[in-house]
Amino acid sequence: MAKSIYIQGGLLYINQRAIPSQSFEVVFSSNDDRVSIFYADGVSKMLQNELITGIANNKAESTFYADRASVEVILRSFVGNPDKVDVAIQDQTTPDISLFMAQELDTFTLKVNGEIDDKVFNITTTGETPVAGNHIMLQENDSFYQVEIKTAVPVTGNEYTITARMPLDFAYTTSANGYLQNVDFTVDVGTDIAPVKFALSPKGMGDTVEWDVTRMVINATMSSAGDEGLFTNISKLTNGLYFRTKNGITQNLFNARDNSDLSVQSAGDNSYYTRSGGGGTFGMSSRVTFNGQDKRGIVKRLKAISNDEFQGFNRDDLTAITSYRVILQGQVVNPN
Numbered sequence: 001m002a003k004s005i006y007i008q009g010g011l012l013y014i015n016q017r018a019i020p021s022q023s024f025e026v027v028f029s030s031n032d033d034r035v036s037i038f039y040a041d042g043v044s045k046m047l048q049n050e051l052i053t054g055i056a057n058n059k060a061e062s063t064f065y066a067d068r069a070s071v072e073v074i075l076r077s078f079v080g081n082p083d084k085v086d087v088a089i090q091d092q093t094t095p096d097i098s099l100f101m102a103q104e105l106d107t108f109t110l111k112v113n114g115e116i117d118d119k120v121f122n123i124t125t126t127g128e129t130p131v132a133g134n135h136i137m138l139q140e141n142d143s144f145y146q147v148e149i150k151t152a153v154p155v156t157g158n159e160y161t162i163t164a165r166m167p168l169d170f171a172y173t174t175s176a177n178g179y180l181q182n183v184d185f186t187v188d189v190g191t192d193i194a195p196v197k198f199a200l201s202p203k204g205m206g207d208t209v210e211w212d213v214t215r216m217v218i219n220a221t222m223s224s225a226g227d228e229g230l231f232t233n234i235s236k237l238t239n240g241l242y243f244r245t246k247n248g249i250t251q252n253l254f255n256a257r258d259n260s261d262l263s264v265q266s267a268g269d270n271s272y273y274t275r276s277g278g279g280g281t282f283g284m285s286s287r288v289t290f291n292g293q294d295k296r297g298i299v300k301r302l303k304a305i306s307n308d309e310f311q312g313f314n315r316d317d318l319t320a321i322t323s324y325r326v327i328l329q330g331q332v333v334n335p336n
Contacts, residue, residue, distance in 0.1 A: 102181035140176035195313035203302040210333040213300040239315035247308035
C-alpha cells in the first residue's frame with residue numbers, strides 16, 4: 001500500500017495523519033508497508049531539517065537515524081484502521097516480587113553482616129519475641145528477602161539466633177531494614193474500630209525503587225468445605241476484609257465478607273479443595289489480577305520514596321479458620 005508522506009506547517013503527515021516531526025525519527029520503507037517511529041531523547045535541529053528535507057524529496061526508501069533512540073512503535077494500515085497500533089510485547093527482565101502481605105510485629109537489626117547462603121544469623125529486636133512460624137523481612141538498597149522462621153533461640157536480652165527456612169540471597173549488612181512479621185490473618189482478632197493491618201511496601205529501600213503489583217493470590221486452609229455463601233468455611237463476616245492502596249492517594253479496592261465477594265473481584269477465579277482420600281485439610285484459593293487488558297488493565301505501583309503501601313485490614317474474628325494468607329506478585333520497575 002503506497003503511503004502519502006509530506007511535511008506541512010512543521011508537522012509530518014502520514015496518510016493525512018499529523019505526526020510532530022520534531023519529536024520523532026522516522027524510518028520509511030516503501031517495500032514493506034511500514035513506518036517505524038522512534039521516540040528520541042533529543043533531536044538536533046540539523047537532524048530535523050535533514051529528516052524533513054529527506055522525506056519530502058525522496059520517493060524511494062529513506063532512512064534517518066537518531067542517537068539515543070529508545071521506544072519503537074510500529075504503525076500499520078493507516079487507511080484501513082487509522083487507530084491501530086501493533087505493539088511487540090516483551091516480558092520483564094527486572095527482578096520479580098512474590099511476597100506475603102504482613103502484620104508488622106517489630107523491627108530488628110542484624111547482629112553482624114550476613115553472607116549469601118546464610119540460614120542461621122543473630123538479630124536484635126526492640127522488644128518482641130520472635131517465634132517459629134513468624135516471618136522476617138530484610139530490605140537493603142533494592143534487595144529484599146522474606147522468609148519463615150524455623151527456630152528462634154534466645155541469646156541474651158533482645159538478641160535471638162534465627163534459623164530461616166531459606167538462605168540469604170544477598171549479603172545483607174547491619175544497616176539493613178529488618179521487620180518481624182506475621183503473615184496469617186487468623187492470628188489476631190480485628191474489629192471495625194481496631195482493624196488488624198497487613199501491608200506490603202518497599203519503604204526504606206533506595207529512593208528510586210518502585211514495585212508494580214500485578215496480582216494478589218489468597219489462600220486459606222480450613223477444617224471443613226467452603227462455598228460461595230461462607231467466608232472460607234465460616235459464616236459470612238460481620239465487617240469483612242478490605243484492601244486498598246496508598247500511593248499518593250488512598251484508594252479502596254474491595255471488601256470481602258464472603259467467598260462470593262472474592263468471586264466477583266476475581267471474575268470467578270475461586271477454587272475449593274477437598275481433602276485427599278479423606279485426610280489432610282480443606283482449602284480454597286482466589287486470584288485477583290490487576291494488569292492485562294482482559295482484566296483491570298492496570299498495575300498497582302508502589303514507590304519507596306513516598307512509603308507507598310498495599311494494605312489489607314481484618315475487622316473480624318478469623319480464629320476458626322486454620323490459616324489465611326495473601327501474597328502479592330509483580331516486578332521491580334526501577335531497581336536502585
